[in-house]
Amino acid sequence: MKIDYLQLEVAQGGCRPDKVVDVLRLFGEKVIPHFKQGTGAGVLAA
C-alpha cells in the first residue's frame, strides 16, 4: 500500500485552539523533518 499524502484532522471534537497549536508544533518540529530534509523547521539529529 502506498499513501503519498496524509491529510490530518486535529481540530475536531472540541480540541481547544491552543492545544491544536501544541500538537501542530510538535508534529511539525519532530515528525515532518524526517520526511522533508531541509524543508522542515529544525531537522532532528539522528
Next chain:
Amino acid sequence: MQVSDRFNKGIKMKFGICYNVDYQAEVHGSPADYYESILDQCVLLEELGFDSAWFSEHHSGPYSFGNPALMIATAATRTRRLKLGTGVSLLPLHHPIVLSEEYAMLDQLTGGRLEYGVGRGYLLHEYPWLNIPLDESAPRYREALDFIIQAWTTKGKMSFEGEFFKVDGYKPFPNVVQQPMPRIFASAVSAESFAYAASKNLDIGVAIFVPGMNELLPGYIAEYESALADHGFARSDRQVMGITQMYCAEDPEEALAEGCRYAENYFKFFGTTMIESGGPNPVAEYMMQVKASGLNDLNQTLFGTPEELSTRSSGCAGI
C-alpha cells in the same frame, strides 16, 4: 538517537491539516475568533513545513464551512508557500460554472497553490435544502467534474452538452495558473470510486478511519494503480491522500488518551449528524460507538509520540 535514521533516507510523504470542525462557542469563542485562530494556524503550518491546509464544505449549522473558498482566499493573503485546498467541495450542490470560475480565481489569487478536493458529501439533508434531488447526486457529481475539467483546460470558448448542464459559447475566465490544471483529489470510498478517479487521471482522497478501510484500502489502491495503467496514466504523477485524525504528544499515554477523547467526540458528532440528516445507517451507528484506541491499533488513526508517528507515517507510505 531520537528517531532511527532510516527515516532520513529520502522517504517522501506530504502532510496537510484539514479543518472540518464542529464549532463550539465555549471552545472556539465567537465565529470571528474561530476563523482567526484557524488562519493563525495556517501561518504556523507554513513555518513548520506542512504542505497544505484544507477547508471543508457543509451546510449544517456550525459544522465546517458554508464556503471554503473564503477561507482559502483569506489564508492566501497570510501565506506564501502553503498549498490551500478544499476537503471537499460538494460538486452536486452547485452549478459548475460558478465552481470552475470561483476556484480558477483562487488558483490565480493563491499564485497557483490551489488543491481541489471534490466529493458528494454525506449529510443527505443538504440536498433537499438546496433543492437538488438526492438521486441525482452521482450523475451531477460526474457531470460537474467533467465541466470543471473542460473549463479549466479550454482556451477560448467551450460548449458542453450534459444532462444537467448545457452551455454553448461559454468563455471560461480566468484561466488556472497550474498547468494543465490544479490537482483534483476525488473522494473515494469504494472500488467503483477509485476506478472512476483513475479513469479521469485524478488524485485520491480517502478517509482511512471509516469502518473496514484498513482491510479494504490496499486492494483499492492496487485497483486504482491498475486502472491508471490501463488508461495509459502514470501512477508517479498521481497522489493518494489518506485522511484521518492525528494527535501528537511527548507522553504516549497523553497522546493516546487525548487523541481518543477528541476523536470519539468527533465520531459521535459525525454519527449523530449523519442520522439527523438521513436516518439510521450502519456507518453512523458504527461511528457512534467505535473505540478510537482500536482504530489507532489498526493504524486508522495517528495518535502517538513523535517517534511513533514518524514510524507509522512511514508505514502509510508502504515502507
